[in-house]
Amino acid sequence: xxxxxxxxxxxxxVIDEGSxxxxxxxxxxxxxxxxxxxxxxxxxxxxxxxRRATPCVPTEAGQALYRHARExxxxxxxxxxxxxxxxxxxxxxxxxxxxxxxxxTWFPAAMALAHAADxxxxxxxxxxxxxxxxxxxxxxxxxxxxxxxxxQPVQGCQVLPLGTLRYRxxxxxxxxxxxxxxxxxxxxxxQAPMLVFNRKDALQERFVxxxxxxxxxxxxxxxxxxxxxxxxxxxxxxWGMTPDPMVRxxxxxxxxxxxxxxxPVDVALYWQYWRLNVQALHxxxxxxxxxxxQTLMA
Numbered sequence: 001x002x003x004x005x006x007x008x009x010x011x012x013x014v015i016d017e018g019s020x021x022x023x024x025x026x027x028x029x030x031x032x033x034x035x036x037x038x039x040x041x042x043x044x045x046x047x048x049x050x051r052r053a054t055p056c057v058p059t060e061a062g063q064a065l066y067r068h069a070r071e072x073x074x075x076x077x078x079x080x081x082x083x084x085x086x087x088x089x090x091x092x093x094x095x096x097x098x099x100x101x102x103x104x105t106w107f108p109a110a111m112a113l114a115h116a117a118d119x120x121x122x123x124x125x126x127x128x129x130x131x132x133x134x135x136x137x138x139x140x141x142x143x144x145x146x147x148x149x150x151x152q153p154v155q156g157c158q159v160l161p162l163g164t165l166r167y168r169x170x171x172x173x174x175x176x177x178x179x180x181x182x183x184x185x186x187x188x189x190x191q192a193p194m195l196v197f198n199r200k201d202a203l204q205e206r207f208v209x210x211x212x213x214x215x216x217x218x219x220x221x222x223x224x225x226x227x228x229x230x231x232x233x234x235x236x237x238x239w240g241m242t243p244d245p246m247v248r249x250x251x252x253x254x255x256x257x258x259x260x261x262x263x264p265v266d267v268a269l270y271w272q273y274w275r276l277n278v279q280a281l282h283x284x285x286x287x288x289x290x291x292x293x294q295t296l297m298a
Contacts, residue, residue, distance in 0.1 A: 003041070003044065003045075004037075004040070004041065004044070005072075006037055007037040007038070007040055007041035007044070008041065008065075008068075008069045008072065009027065009037075009069070009073070010023065010027065010029075010033075010034045010037035010038055010041070011037070011038050011041050011049055011050065011062070011065065011066070011069060012066060012069035012070060012073065013026050013027055013034070014034065014038060014050055014056050015050070015056060015057070015058050015062070015066050015142075016093075016095075016125065018054075018055025018056055019054070019055060019056055020034050020035055020038075020056070038050060045061070045065065047059070047061040047062075048061070048062075049061060049062035049065055049066075050062055058140070058141065063139075063140050063141045063142075064141065066141045066142075067141030067156075067274075070095065070141070070144060071144075071274065071276060073093075074092065074144070074276060074278045074280070074281065075276070075278060077091065077092040077121075077280070078092070078278045078279055078280065081121070081279070082279070091121045091122075091123060092118070092121055092122050092123070092280045093122075093123045093124070093125055094114075094122065094123075094124055094125065094144060094145065094280060094281065094284055095124075095125040095127065095142065095143040095144055095145075096124060096125070096126055096127065096143055096144070096145045096146060096147075096284075097126075097127045097128075097129050097134040097135075097137040097138070097142070097143040097145070097146030097147065097148070098126055098127070098128060098129070098134070098146070098147045099128070099129065099130055099131035099134060099147055099148075099269075100128050100130075100197065100224075100225070100226045101131075101165060101226055101243045101246070102131075102147050102165070102269065103126065103128060103226070104226035104227060104243075104246060105165075105243060105245040105246060105295055106245065106291050106292060106294065106295035106296065107147065107288075107291065109291040109294070110284070110287040110288040110290070110291035110292070111124055111287070113286075113287035113290060113291060114280075114283050114284040114286075114287040114288075117283045117286075117287065118279075118280050118283055118284075122280055125143075127142060127143055129146075129200075130197075130198070130200040130201060131147065131148055131149040131267060131269060132148075132149050132150070132200065132202065133200050134146040134147060134148040134149075134150075135148045135150040135152075135154055135272060138154040138157055138272055138274075139154050139155075144273060144274045144276075144281065145271065145272065145273035145274065145281065145284065145285070145288075146271075146272050146273075147162070147269055147270070147271060147288075148269070148270050148271075148272055149267055149268060149269060149270070150270065150272070151268070151270050153272060154272055156274060156275055157272045157273060157274055157275060158272070158273060158274075158275050159270050159271070159272050160270065160271045160285070160289065161268070161269075161270055161271075162269045162270060162271050162288070162289065162292040162296055163268075163269060163292050163293065163295075163296025163297055163298055164266045164267065164268050164269070164296055164297040164298075165243050165244075165245075165266070165267045165269055165296055165297075166243065166244045166264045166265075166266050166267075166297055167203055167241040167242060167243055167244070167264060167265045167266070167267065168241065168242060168244065168247070168251075168258050168263075168264050168265075169204075169207050169239060169240070169241055169258060169259040169260065169263065169265075170233055170239065170240065170241075170242050170247060170250070170251075170256040170257065170258060170259070171192075171233060171236070171238070171239035171240075171256065171257065171259060172233065172234055172235070172236040172255070172256060172257075173254065173255075173257055174236050175192075175236040175238070175239060176257055176259070178236075179191060179192035179193075179239075180192065180259065184211065184259045184260050185211075185212065186211075186212040186214055186216065189208055189211070189212060189216055189218060190216045190217070190218050191218065191219075192218055192219075192238070192239060193218065193219045193220070193221060193237065193238035193239075194218045194219065194220050194221070194238050194239060194240065195220075195221050195223055195229060195232055195233060195237065195238040195239065195240030196220050196221070196222055196223070196240070197222075197223065197224055197226075197229060198222060198224045199222075203241035203265055203267075204240060204241050206265055207241060207259075207263070207265055210263070210265075211260065211263070219238075220238075221237055221238050226246070227246075229242065230242055230246050230247060230250075233256060234250065234255055234256060239259060241265060242256075244264075245295050266297070269292070269296065271285065271288050271289070271292075273285055
């Protein structure tokens with residue numbers, strides 16, 4: 001069953017942009033034209049593909065078709081660029097899932113390297129997701145590559161090890177004196193305010209269980225921004241698990257100190273990407289491997 005390319009592009013644009021209005025603006029057509037194309041595509045495949053919400057998201061059937069649409073767009077852009085004699089004739093957008101700490105440290109260097117190699121036609125659509133959950137973005141077809149803690153390949157993907165991101169349980173000196181003067185134990189950890197990135201962030205809980213062998217319920221500050229998380233730790237708002245690359249100067253100056261010296265939590269990271277013969281994705285993979293090697297532990 002052949003699919004209409006204009007209908008497929010309209011459907012993908014709605015998912016990319018999150019609404020029919022923004023999809024229409026990107027495609028330079030009217031909203032009604034986008035709606036009609038998506039409706040015809042749904043009639044063609046006999047299933048609802050878009051859940052009309054805010055933002056619009058693909059249905060289970062739509063997830064598979066969305067991935068197909070992105071693969072088609074990537075392959076088409078790659079072919080057009082290949083026959084252009086070195087000139088960019090078509091833009092390429094890479095949708096990538098990245099954990100916030102990688103995005104705050106080494107990943108922008110990878111983006112810059114890939115952009116320099118591929119030219120101004122390459123753009124990025126970055127989805128921030130916890131490393132323990134970013135592989136789900138691949139399963140849903142929302143991204144074509146992801147930095148993840150999951151070494152098991154998602155169907156249709158290839159996996160490459162990147163290295164280890166080391167986290168340390170840190171707090172300010174004043175915070176340590178206030179809450180841990182008598183030591184870091186189950187009693188003090190149950191009372192000391194804890195910084196947690198979001199509801200998916202299990203690093204603090206992992207550290208607490210490692211130290212106490214218990215599940216505790218201390219006061220929690222939810223703070224879902226990597227740089228603000230470190231700033232709040234410096235300010236003495238709470239203790240939290242922070243990645244080494246962001247706090248090396250703090251550790252050297254004793255602005256931040258470890259709750260328990262030499263008790264880090266290491267998170268192995270992997271690069272999962274669609275198994276496609278597309279140059280932009282290959283170059284991004286090379287850039288990711290290079291940038292990760294400069295920052296992560298082997």
